[in-house]
Amino acid sequence: MTTRNLTRFWEWGRKIICVGRNYADHAKELKNAIPTEPVLFLKTSSAYLREGSPIIVPAYSNNLHHEVEFGVVIGKAGTAIPQESAMDHVAGYVLCLDMTARDIQDECKSKGLPWTLAKAFNTSCPVSEFIPKDKIPDPGNINLWLKVNDQMRQNGNTSQMIFSIPYLINYISDFISLEEGDLILTGTPKGVSRVQEHDEIEAGIEGIISMSFKVERS
Numbered sequence: 032m033t034t035r036n037l038t039r040f041w042e043w044g045r046k047i048i049c050v051g052r053n054y055a056d057h058a059k060e061l062k063n064a065i066p067t068e069p070v071l072f073l074k075t076s077s078a079y080l081r082e083g084s085p086i087i088v089p090a091y092s093n094n095l096h097h098e099v100e101f102g103v104v105i106g107k108a109g110t111a112i113p114q115e116s117a118m119d120h121v122a123g124y125v126l127c128l129d130m131t132a133r134d135i136q137d138e139c140k141s142k143g144l145p146w147t148l149a150k151a152f153n154t155s156c157p158v159s160e161f162i163p164k165d166k167i168p169d170p171g172n173i174n175l176w177l178k179v180n181d182q183m184r185q186n187g188n189t190s191q192m193i194f195s196i197p198y199l200i201n202y203i204s205d206f207i208s209l210e211e212g213d214l215i216l217t218g219t220p221k222g223v224s225r226v227q228e229h230d231e232i233e234a235g236i237e238g239i240i241s242m243s244f245k246v247e248r249s
């Protein structure tokens with residue numbers, strides 16, 4: 032029995048597993064190939080940020096990008112979870128930003144180095160309130176949007192994902208066991224762009240939730 036509250040899963044210190052290039056239109060805008068299997072990377076739980084605190088541009092970056100993403104919160108542990116029962120392991124959802132130091136990521140890509148400092152720095156994972164699973168009966172068909180200073184930059188639908196949520200849960204859990212409180216970021220649709228100090232990012236899941244964050248420099 033757990034005494035911890037899953038609706039505050041970000042306090043549990045569990046894994047954040049991110050899927051990259053899961054929308055063809057975003058893979059194309061960054062001139063990446065359309066993947067034939069999921070591209071995975073990790074963030075640390077120290078990356079979590081809640082509304083009311085600012086996103087901090089890391090001192091080493093001059094090109095911080097927003098990526099709005101649908102997050103899946105794991106409620107039941109498992110290894111090698113079949114696609115057919117994958118949704119039984121989901122407790123709920125959360126709206127996420129995968130903040131990315133794009134200049135550092137480009138440098139890492141060209142040198143063949145890991146993306147850790149581009150993706151997992153403090154404040155790189157702003158999250159909304161926890162959304163219980165029953166609030167979103169069809170997570171494979173929801174609209175995500177993101178505005179910077181009131182201008183629409185990203186607007187996508189989870190039906191555009193290359194790899195579905197059950198596919199991802201099955202694929203990831205074959206290699207990395209999933210635990211209660213883990214979070215999967217399912218990738219971003221097109222429209223990523225730079226944000227700077229004093230910008231205001233607002234993002235939402237249409238009809239369900241919205242959130243906003245200020246950007247500051249360290």
Ligand SMILES: O=C([O-])CC(=O)C(=O)O
Pocket residue numbers: 049050051052053054057061098129131136217218219
């Ligand atoms: O940095 C990237 O473009 C990969 C990624 O996170 C995404 O597609 O959501």
Ligand SMILES: [Mg+2]
Pocket residue numbers: 049050051098100129218219
């Ligand atoms: Mg991303």
